[in-house]
Amino acid sequence: MSTTITPSVFGNVHLGYVVVETGKFGDWKRFGREAIGMHLDDMTPDMVRFRLDANECRVLLRRGPAEDVVTVGWHLDDDATFDEISRRVVDHGVPAVEGTDEEAELRGVERFLRFPGPNGLTQETYTTARTSPLPLDIPGSGFVTGAGGLGHVALTTKKPHLVRGYYNHVFDARLSDYIDETINGMKLKIRFLRVNERHHSVAIASVNILPINPIRTRIQHINVQAATLDDMVASYQRVNELGFEMALTVGQHTNDKELSYYARTPSGFEWEVGWNPIIVDEATWKPTTHQGISIWGHTPEGQTVIDKLSQFEAAARSLLHREDTIAALSAPGIADDQLPRPEELARVRAGGR
Known part of the structure; x- marks a missing residue:
């Protein structure tokens, strides 16, 4: 029986925006505008946007109790890519709905499709981002977006193979590399996935052997990627001077060689500002495993015993928490130590036929 090879969307997908649900608007405005250095636009009493470039929206804050990222938006290059990804989702019985005009306007896009993703992260896809006629009001030289998109998101999971399978299936994500690391006594494996020239747009961390998730x-x-080293250093100084918590000091990563620091957001997750990561050469790149996340630096700052106990408490609670991995889109059967071949993806998308 012949197998139909579906078109690849790799290279046509870029991290576009994130939606954060929070009740801490005052703290977030100070953090985003004054510390990180993003352009702030007040929209309504319950909506705030940040810009990094000409796009109207890169971060949307909406009022709510989650204190978390709730949505990840993906910018697609063309209608053909939009239709192909929509087909992959709908053909597997996963609900996908088009956002309202009001929702699209808040996100600074023409139209978008919404469907569920791993870890309770809603995924949204769109083809046209609106640009603002107003110049950016930010310190320094700005941020690097372009072909690599907004930057990347990192998540932790109890089911890394299924989460990786989801991004393989929906976006044709490719494995860049692994990192093995021990943090607070827990041995982690981190998988780095790319959907374009950026080394990774999604990082997936999991605790080896134990089915726990230490992150709330x-x-x-x-x-996000600063345009210059001076911009990155200046924002690091502003974070400290304004009294926001620094999670990790400046350091350099082993795999993408990015210099960066990690600040803790008002909602509790971390915000990494980096500079000068490598760009992947598809002709020569081969996945490998690195020992440790950093060549130097990235040392924890201000972590207390209470903080560590909170992580262990979150890990214990996760044992009882059902993690949604969207099994229908998770490309089961793909080995973790190899890139999926086109015929494998075609078989999975056809429901195993």
Whole structure:
């Protein structure tokens, strides 16, 4: 029986925006505008937006109790990519709905499709981002977006193979590499997935062997890329001077070689500001495993015994928590130590036929 090879969408997908649900608008405005250095737009009493570039929206804050990222938006290059991803979702019986005009306007896009994702993270796809005629009001040189998108999101999970399978299936994500690391006595394996030239748009961390998740929030951190080293250092100084908590000091990663620091947001997850990560060369890149997340630096700051106990408490609670992995879109059967071949993806998308 012949197998139909579906078109790849790799390279046509870019992290576009995130939606954060929070009740701490005052703290977030100070954090986003004054500390990180993003452009702030007040929309309504219950909606705030941040810009990093010409796009009207890169971070949307909406009032609510979650204190977490609730949605990840993906910018697609064309209608053909939009239709292909929509087909992959709908053909497997996963509900997908089009956002309202009001929701699209708040996100700064023409139209978008919404469907469920792993870890309770709603996924949204769109093709056209609206740009603002107003110049950016930010310190320094700004941020790097473009072909690599907004940056990346990192999450922790009890079912890393299924989460990786989801992004393989929906967005044709490719494995860049792994990192093995021990944090607070827990041995972690982190998988880094790319959907374009950026080294990774999604990082997936899991505790080896034990089915626990030590992170309360849906994501562990968001990354944005500063345009210059001076911009990154200046924002690090502002975070400290304004009294926001620093999670990890400046350091350099082993895999993408990015220099960065991690600040803790008012909602509790972390915000990484980085500079100068490598760009993947698809012709020569091969996945490998690195020992430890950092070549140097990235040392914890201000972590107390209470903080560690809170992580262990979150891990214990996760044993009783059912984690939604969207099994219908999770491409089961793909080995963790290899990239999926096109014929494998075609078989999975066809429901195993």
